[in-house]
Amino acid sequence: MAGLQYPENNDLRSLVRFASEDGLILLGQNRMVLMHVSALSELRKELITSVGKEQARRILTRMGYAAGASDAEVARKIRPDSSVFDAFSVGPQLHMLEGSVKVETVRVDVDMEKGHLDGEFVWHNSWEAEAHLHEFGHADESICWMLVGYASGYTTAFMGKFVLVKEVECAAHGDNQCRIIARPVEDWPDAEDYLPYFQEDSIVGRLLELREEIDQMRSSFVQRHRAQNLIGESTGFRNAYDLIQKAAATHVTVLLLGETGVGKERFARTLHESGSRRDGPFVAVNCAALPHDLIESELFGVEKGAFTGATTSRSGKFERADNGTLFLDEVGELPLPAQAKLLRVLQEGEIERLGDEKVRKVNVRLVAATNVDLQKAVREGRFRSDLFYRLNVYPVTIPPLRERISDLPLLVDAMIKRFCAVHEKKLLGITDKAMRSLKLHPWPGNIRELENTIERGVILAAQHDWIESQHLFFGQAGDDAGHECISRDGELEKTHATNPTQLAERLLASAGSLDEVEATLIRHAVEQADGNLSAAARALGITRPQLSYRLKKVNNG
Numbered sequence: 001m002a003g004l005q006y007p008e009n010n011d012l013r014s015l016v017r018f019a020s021e022d023g024l025i026l027l028g029q030n031r032m033v034l035m036h037v038s039a040l041s042e043l044r045k046e047l048i049t050s051v052g053k054e055q056a057r058r059i060l061t062r063m064g065y066a067a068g069a070s071d072a073e074v075a076r077k078i079r080p081d082s083s084v085f086d087a088f089s090v091g092p093q094l095h096m097l098e099g100s101v102k103v104e105t106v107r108v109d110v111d112m113e114k115g116h117l118d119g120e121f122v123w124h125n126s127w128e129a130e131a132h133l134h135e136f137g138h139a140d141e142s143i144c145w146m147l148v149g150y151a152s153g154y155t156t157a158f159m160g161k162f163v164l165v166k167e168v169e170c171a172a173h174g175d176n177q178c179r180i181i182a183r184p185v186e187d188w189p190d191a192e193d194y195l196p197y198f199q200e201d202s203i204v205g206r207l208l209e210l211r212e213e214i215d216q217m218r219s220s221f222v223q224r225h226r227a228q229n230l231i232g233e234s235t236g237f238r239n240a241y242d243l244i245q246k247a248a249a250t251h252v253t254v255l256l257l258g259e260t261g262v263g264k265e266r267f268a269r270t271l272h273e274s275g276s277r278r279d280g281p282f283v284a285v286n287c288a289a290l291p292h293d294l295i296e297s298e299l300f301g302v303e304k305g306a307f308t309g310a311t312t313s314r315s316g317k318f319e320r321a322d323n324g325t326l327f328l329d330e331v332g333e334l335p336l337p338a339q340a341k342l343l344r345v346l347q348e349g350e351i352e353r354l355g356d357e358k359v360r361k362v363n364v365r366l367v368a369a370t371n372v373d374l375q376k377a378v379r380e381g382r383f384r385s386d387l388f389y390r391l392n393v394y395p396v397t398i399p400p401l402r403e404r405i406s407d408l409p410l411l412v413d414a415m416i417k418r419f420c421a422v423h424e425k426k427l428l429g430i431t432d433k434a435m436r437s438l439k440l441h442p443w444p445g446n447i448r449e450l451e452n453t454i455e456r457g458v459i460l461a462a463q464h465d466w467i468e469s470q471h472l473f474f475g476q477a478g479d480d481a482g483h484e485c486i487s488r489d490g491e492l493e494k495t496h497a498t499n500p501t502q503l504a505e506r507l508l509a510s511a512g513s514l515d516e517v518e519a520t521l522i523r524h525a526v527e528q529a530d531g532n533l534s535a536a537a538r539a540l541g542i543t544r545p546q547l548s549y550r551l552k553k554v555n556n557g
Contacts, residue, residue: 006105007086008535009093010528011078016097022436028074029431029468032098041131048136057145061197064149071095071150072157073466081543082534084110091154092121101126101147101178115161115184123147123178129171142167144178145197152198155182164188164195229266231414232407236399240267243396248274253346255391256369258398261446264369265327267398272325277365280324283317288330295338300345301353318351318362325365331391332372332383343387366391401443401450408438408450415451416467419458427461434469441473519554526551 017026025032047056068091075090088110092103102124109118128144142148148165155163162185169179185191230241247254248271256264265284272282290298301316317326328334334342345351346366350359368391377383401408412430420427430438434457443449453472460471522540529535537547 006089006093007079007082008529008532009097010535011538012074012090012093012097014539015074015078024436026433027071027094027098028077029433029466030070030074031432031436037127037131040127041135044128044131045135058197058199060145061149061152062200064146064151065153065156065198066149068150068153068155069157070153072154075154075158079538082538084112086534088158091151091158095147095150095154099127100150101144106179110159112159115159117155117159117163117182117184118187119155119182121151121180121182123180126171126178129178132172138174139170139172141173142170142178143172144170147178148180149198151180151182159184164191166194230263230270231410232404233410234399234404234407237404237407240396240398241270243394244271245274247271247394247396249276251365252394253365253391254367255393255395256367256398257395258369258371259400259446260371261448262398262400263447264398265329267396268325268327268367268369271367272327272365275325275365277324281321282325282327283321284327284329285317286329288333292335295335296341297354299338300341300351301356303353303355313353316351316353318345318364319360321364322362323364325367328366328368330370331368332370332374332377336382336384339384339387343384343390346387346390401446405439409435411447411450412438412454415454416458419455423455423458425458425461426464427458428464428466430457430467431469434467434472437469437472518550522547522550522554 015026015028016032017024019026025034044056044060047059051059071091071094074094075087078090079087085108088108089105092105095101096103104122104124106120106122107118108120109116111117123144126144126147128147132139132143144167148167152163152165155165163182164185165180165182166188167178167180169175169177171178185195188194232238232241244254244267254268254271256267258264268284269282272278285298287295297316299316299318301319302314304313328342341351345362345364349361349363351362352359374383374388374392378385378388412435416427416430419425438450438453445452454467457467457471461467522536525536525539526533529539533547533551534544537544540547542550
């Protein structure tokens with residue numbers, strides 16, 4: 001494949017989106033950052049002078065390796081039906097598009113089935129060589145460490161096996177240009193001399209481990225028994241959690257306030273498991289789900305013959321929760337007669353089964369929850385004022401998800417792990433663009449809605465792949481509206497996302513029949529690709545033979 005020219009990069013430029021109003025740059029699904037070379041140069045200098053050249057080389061190589069591996073994810077999807085060279089070229093072309101270096105292919109021999117790669121490339125305008133020359137002058141060895149890491153990370157991920165890239169010439173060393181050679185690691189007799197730069201360093205790694213241990217010890221004093229089913233570090237979450245922990249050491253009645261789906265039952269369970277009643281039962285009741293004529297029998301029990309259909313005596317929720325915790329969700333939906341009996345239980349610790357005159361003592365910790373304004377319900381006569389004051393001794397407000405957006409990464413990570421186990425999936429995680437979509441969503445259904453969304457994403461994402469934004473939300477307009485992309489001339493131009501209905505209406509109004517719409521789209525794609533049928537086919541999402549057939553039909557028509 002020596003001397004081959006790179007394909008058109010229209011498909012790659014279209015992946016770059018500048019959302020200047022949001023302070024975001026996206027490459028496909030991944031967030032990018034536009035940095036001054038002077039800032040990267042300063043970082044290199046600080047690393048070299050503070051931790052030494054060897055450690056700095058290891059850190060920068062691993063940084064580049066991670067970037068290259070991420071770009072290889074783009075390569076797998078952007079040119080699925082193209083030749084091996086065109087698909088492989090995504091890496092060098094992205095490296096150029098990102099402003100790191102100009103890549104000239106000297107030769108490339110790739111055999112995916114055999115796992116063989118032998119490539120030689122010349123780098124022009126290496127930012128790293130220029131930065132090193134500026135800060136330290138000429139070097140006595142090759143120093144494009146981050147760029148080499150990128151090339152190795154990309155080729156390794158592309159080939160599915162470790163590829164070692166060596167810089168055999170370097171502009172900072174006095175050569176006219178930088179030159180690299182890429183081969184599988186087993187093809188290099190001196191590979192052991194280079195492998196340490198791609199591995200975690202034992203000294204640095206141990207320092208990081210010690211720092212993590214200190215952080216864990218510090219956090220354990222603040223949240224010694226943080227429940228696994230409660231996740232969050234935002235201020236609102238921590239305030240609610242701290243109140244729950246303080247109440248756990250007492251027997252006070254707790255009133256949990258918050259919107260539907262914020263996780264009130266999980267807070268109630270945490271309260272139960274953190275207190276002295278943890279070995280007793282935890283009984284949960286959704287008052288809104290019970291018919292009004294059955295609420296009293298469900299809560300307080302019923303004696304045989306108390307009403308038609310009561311053929312046996314049975315205990316109620318209070319008796320089942322004896323020496324434990326009873327969680328009454330949607331307590332604001334209780335009818336007034338049930339409210340009166342609930343008040344007596346709270347005051348006297350006694351219950352009477354429906355149809356029975358026997359008084360039974362119960363020792364129950366009550367946790368109530370509601371998403372309605374109980375004070376308003378009291379004013380409207382729908383809720384007893386004396387019961388409200390009895391329940392409102394220790395109110396805890398759980399913030400809605402939209403007020404704890406900083407907790408989203410923690411919640412999403414935990415949910416992905418849980419649903420991957422449930423659905424027997426192995427995923428790489430969630431893309432930056434998908435996480436941004438989650439952060440922009442208003443979450444009217446709170447944690448419950450987030451769980452449903454993440455589970456859908458886990459199901460729709462391909463095995464060993466990423467959850468992308470289109471896996472999470474259906475029927476919504478794209479979030480690329482108003483973004484800017486890079487034109488052929490290197491200038492920024494607006495993109496205009498249109499929903500499918502609007503697009504169909506515009507096409508029908510302007511083109512007419514289906515054949516005319518297809519002909520217009522094909523001619524435009526070929527024109528945009530400067531007559532390159534392979535590039536036009538990629539833009540249309542079809543193969544080159546399919547495009548040739550359709551183009552022939554259009555021209556003959």
